Amino acid sequence: MRLALDEAERAARGGDVPVGAVVLAPDGSTVLASGHNEREVARDPTAHAELLALRRAAAALGQWRLADCTLVVTLEPCTMCAGAIQQSRVDRLVYGARDEKAGAAGSLWDVVRDRRLNHRPEVVEGVLAEECARLLTAFFRDR
Ligand SMILES: [Zn+2]
Numbered sequence: 001m002r003l004a005l006d007e008a009e010r011a012a013r014g015g016d017v018p019v020g021a022v023v024l025a026p027d028g029s030t031v032l033a034s035g036h037n038e039r040e041v042a043r044d045p046t047a048h049a050e051l052l053a054l055r056r057a058a059a060a061l062g063q064w065r066l067a068d069c070t071l072v073v074t075l076e077p078c079t080m081c082a083g084a085i086q087q088s089r090v091d092r093l094v095y096g097a098r099d100e101k102a103g104a105a106g107s108l109w110d111v112v113r114d115r116r117l118n119h120r121p122e123v124v125e126g127v128l129a130e131e132c133a134r135l136l137t138a139f140f141r142d143r
Helices: 002-013 049-061 079-088 129-141
Strands: 020-024 031-036 070-075 092-097 122-125
Touching: 002 020, 002 031, 002 049, 002 070, 002 129, 020 049, 031 049, 049 070, 049 079, 070 079, 070 129, 092 129
Parallel strands: 070 092, 092 122
Antiparallel strands: 020 031, 020 070
16 A cells, blocks of 8 residues: 555646555565556546556556456545456455545445446455545645
């Protein structure tokens, strides 16, 4: 989560909402890929930290299926990213702050653990939640 927080700070430097993500290999400690929100920089509505990190992890592994991998992200994923998490087959999602307004991993929806879906990753929330939320609060306060 510390690495994801570093990524989030990079997003803020580019004028993007500070959200960062890291994908860990099946061993649980090797970093396969990372990413931060690049919507403004890339002018791409889909350039969320999680999506970029998942794409890079798949490229690094040479396969789309990220079984046994862990996605660590500073903010609860939105519906788009929850869908991508589902599609990537990562086995664990770890996130920091909850997103009560748009979260799709326990707050507004729980897409990733929807029992109607055939793949449901384990979800661990609240890791360094205050630090993750503080970055966001500071970013919006400064705007
Ligand atoms: Zn998202």
